[in-house]
C-alpha cells in the first residue's frame with residue numbers, strides 16, 4: 535500500500551482523481567511534452583534581476599545548481615525576437631485606434647449601434663485590470679531569453695529559512711488567513727495545518743467561501759508540484775565522473791506520505807489535482823483564441839510552425855473533450871457587489887504572489903516560480919474573460935478584444951506542462967513505493 539495514495543472525488547469539483555490520471559497519463563501528457571520541446575515554447579523571456587520589493591535581503595544563495603544559463607541573442611530564432619516586438623506594437627496600435635474611435639464616439643452621435651457596442655466592449659476590456667500577474671518589462675536590458683529545456687526544474691538544494699520565508703509570506707500574507715503568525719524560527723512549522731493546529735486550520739478553511747478556499751488550494755497545489763519535481767529529479771550521484779538526476783523515493787515519501795506528514799501529504803496532492811483541473815479548463819476555454827486567424831505561432835520556420843500550431847490545436851481540442859471539467863461559473867456567483875470585490879481581492883493577492891517570486895534567492899527556482907505564477911495568472915485571466923472569448927467566435931464584433939501575449943502563451947502551456955508532469959510522476963512514485971513494500 536502506498537501511503538501517498540489519493541483516490542476518489544475532489545472537493546468543490548465533479549471530478550475524480552482516477553479520471554484525471556487516465557486522461558493525463560495516456561492521452562494528454564505525451565502530446566504536450568512534444569509541443570513544449572518546440573522552439574516557440576522553449577524560449578522564455580524573463581528578468582531574473584528584479585530586486586525583491588518586500589524585504590531588503592537580496593542575497594543569492596550561490597548554489598551551483600541554482601544557476602540559470604541565459605541564451606545569447608543569436609541562439610533565439612529570429613522570428614521569436616521579432617514577433618515579441620510585433621505583439622506589443624500591434625497592441626499599442628490597436629489601443630491608439632480605439633482611443634481615437636472612443637473620442638469620436640463622444641462627439642459623433644451618429645455612430646452605429648454596432649460600433650458603439652464594440653467600443654463599449656473595448657472600454658470594458660482593460661488588459662491591466664484583467665491581469666492576475668505583474669509582468670516583467672520585456673524591453674528592460676535585464677530581460678533575457680532562457681532556454682527552458684537547458685534549465686530544467688529539478689532539485690537545487692535551495693532550502694532552509696530563506697525558502698521558508700517565501701512560502702510563509704505567500705501563505706500567511708496572501709492567502710486570506712484571518713490571523714497573523716509571528717515570523718517563524720526555522721524549522722518551526724509555520725503556517726498550518728500540521729500537528730495540533732491542523733484541526734483549527736481546516737475548520738477555518740472549510741468556513742471560507744469557495745473562492746478563497748480555491749485560491750489557497752491553487753497555491754498549495756503549485757507548492758506540491760514544485761516539491762514533486764525536486765523529488766523526481768534529485769541529485770543522487772554527484773562525483774567526479776557523473777552527476778545523475780533521478781527519483782528520490784524517500785524524499786518524496788517524507789513530503790507526501792500520510793503517516794510522515796500527519797495526513798497532510800495526500801491533501802496536498804489533492805490540491806495538485808485541483809490546480810490541474812483549473813489550468814486544463816482555462817486551456818479548453820482559450821480554444822477560440824488559438825483558432826482565430828489572428829493567432830500566429832511564429833518562429834520564422836514555416837513548416838515547423840504549421841505542424842506545431844496543428845499539434846497545439848489538437849491538444850486544446852483534446853482538453854475540450856475532458857468529461858468532468860471544473861465549473862468556473864460556481865466562482866464569484868453570489869451577490870454582484872461582493873463578487874466584484876472578492877475577485878479584485880483575489881487578483882491583487884495573486885499579483886502580490888507574483889511579486890514575491892522576485893525575492894526567491896535561487897535563480898533556477900525563481901525562473902520556474904515566475905513562469906508558473908505567470909502561467910496560473912494567465913489561466914485565471916482566461917477563465918474570467920468569458921465574454922471577450924465568446925466574442926472571438928462572432929463575426930459581428932469587428933476587433934478581438936481578448937489578447938494573449940507570446941509570454942502569456944508560453945507561460946500557460948509550460949506551467950500546465952509542469953502540473954501534467956507532476957501527475958505523471960505521481961504514478962511513477964506510486965509504482966516505486968509499491969515495489970518497495
Ligand code: FAD
Nearest residue numbers: 688689690691692693697700701754757758764802899903
Ligand atoms: P517546504 O516545501 O519549504 O515547506 C514549508 C512548509 O510549508 C512545510 O513544513 C509545510 O508546513 C508547508 N507545506 C509544504 N508543502 C505544502 C503544500 N503543498 N501545501 C501547503 N503547505 C505546504 N527547491 C528545489 O530543489 N528546486 C526547485 O526548483 C525549487 N523551486 C522553488 C520555487 C519557489 C517559488 C520556492 C519558494 C521554493 C522552491 N524550492 C525549490 C524549495 C522547495 O520548495 C522547499 O522549500 C525546500 O525543498 C525545503 O523544503 P521543506 O521540506 O523545508 O518544506
